[in-house]
Amino acid sequence: MKITSPIPYGKQYISEDDLNAVQEVLRSTHLTQGPKIQEFEEKFAAYIGAAYAVATSNGTASLHLCTMALNVKNGQKVITTPITFAASANCVRYCGGEVVFADIDPQTYLLDISSVEKLLEAASPGTYAGIIPVDFAGRAVNLEAFKQLATKYNLWIIEDACHAPGGYFIDSKGNKQLCGNGKFADLSIFSFHPVKHIACGEGGMVTTNNLELFKQLNRLRSHGITKGDDQYINSKDFAAGIANAADFPGWYMEMQQLGYNYRLTDIQAALGISQLTRADQGLERRRAIAANYFNAFNEKPFVLNQSGVVEGHAYHLYILEVENRLGLYNYLRQHNIYAQIHYIPCHLMPYYRQQGWNEGDLPNAEAYYRHCISLPMYPTLTDLEQEFVIDTINKFYHA
Numbered sequence: 001m002k003i004t005s006p007i008p009y010g011k012q013y014i015s016e017d018d019l020n021a022v023q024e025v026l027r028s029t030h031l032t033q034g035p036k037i038q039e040f041e042e043k044f045a046a047y048i049g050a051a052y053a054v055a056t057s058n059g060t061a062s063l064h065l066c067t068m069a070l071n072v073k074n075g076q077k078v079i080t081t082p083i084t085f086a087a088s089a090n091c092v093r094y095c096g097g098e099v100v101f102a103d104i105d106p107q108t109y110l111l112d113i114s115s116v117e118k119l120l121e122a123a124s125p126g127t128y129a130g131i132i133p134v135d136f137a138g139r140a141v142n143l144e145a146f147k148q149l150a151t152k153y154n155l156w157i158i159e160d161a162c163h164a165p166g167g168y169f170i171d172s173k174g175n176k177q178l179c180g181n182g183k184f185a186d187l188s189i190f191s192f193h194p195v196k197h198i199a200c201g202e203g204g205m206v207t208t209n210n211l212e213l214f215k216q217l218n219r220l221r222s223h224g225i226t227k228g229d230d231q232y233i234n235s236k237d238f239a240a241g242i243a244n245a246a247d248f249p250g251w252y253m254e255m256q257q258l259g260y261n262y263r264l265t266d267i268q269a270a271l272g273i274s275q276l277t278r279a280d281q282g283l284e285r286r287r288a289i290a291a292n293y294f295n296a297f298n299e300k301p302f303v304l305n306q307s308g309v310v311e312g313h314a315y316h317l318y319i320l321e322v323e324n325r326l327g328l329y330n331y332l333r334q335h336n337i338y339a340q341i342h343y344i345p346c347h348l349m350p351y352y353r354q355q356g357w358n359e360g361d362l363p364n365a366e367a368y369y370r371h372c373i374s375l376p377m378y379p380t381l382t383d384l385e386q387e388f389v390i391d392t393i394n395k396f397y398h399a
């Protein structure tokens, strides 16, 4: 078949309804801090099954708000996976904490709980503050198991669920546990970058079932400013600028801690709300595309491993592990197919090498990186385009 435009590994889908939703905000009085933010938060929390959600300017800001809210301090150690986007680790560094990478499970590509347990067993109590598991590629981490470990060692959990809105795992009682539902992780974070499931341009969310953390995230998102009589530290007299004031005046607010401007705009929130109405449809299409890839590559001799068909997988990415990965990558580009590599292991980035990490430290992650390639995966990928991708890969291997 003839492919007229390049096929990327991921892309957003903007509908007429999306355009109308954004236009409506642009014609309204609030471009930011208006009603769309709270509406998006409430609808997203309901979709994910969490009690509370806080909209933020992007996924990285979400992560930073979480490490601040959990009081990550200088020198504290936090465990995460090396096979993720750097932000999952960097949020620890923003607060002066130390990142400790643990290896992945070569079958699932997720943070390997037994490597985490080994680190915890070997350390003196209090060495580690928390764990940041990542629902990598859209495959849900078994957070029930991580929660047991976290409870035993008195650690918090931040779930990086950027790849997995709508993803779930099955718990020990046979129940579905949606990524970000707050049952096991203290805080979960999402990104609305255009390659993710829901596109806001830039945007993020934190979900939690913890009311205190929810309040803290809200303050930190907006400069640490508090507006509410019951929370003020200063006296009414001082606030009014006179003695014996009966009330706090209307203008009064307090900056009680150091926060940031990590707010989302109403323009972006309106786009997010509109996109959320199609989230399940998109997920269904991603799962169908994954099933096609699995059937095409199952038992092909050049395939070492693949994402496969896994219940609850949200398929942000569909990954093959292959021989001659570089050859395949270049061949696909020659044929207008822009596959991608997720990820170069974080611990081998120059920044983390400077902190003492080296090749050989995490053998499973490094072996995975040598062979992995992410195939085109997005809801508007057509059957014909997917067939072209599959045929081109088979042609490269003469399979």
Ligand SMILES: *Cc1c(COP(=O)(O)O)cnc(C)c1O
Residues within 6 Å of the ligand: 058, 059, 060, 061, 084, 085, 087, 088, 134, 160, 162, 163, 190, 191, 192, 193, 202, 203, 204
């Ligand atoms: C995209 C992503 C982030 C960061 O999100 P931004 O919105 O780009 O800041 C963090 N973690 C993972 C796993 C991601 O894929």
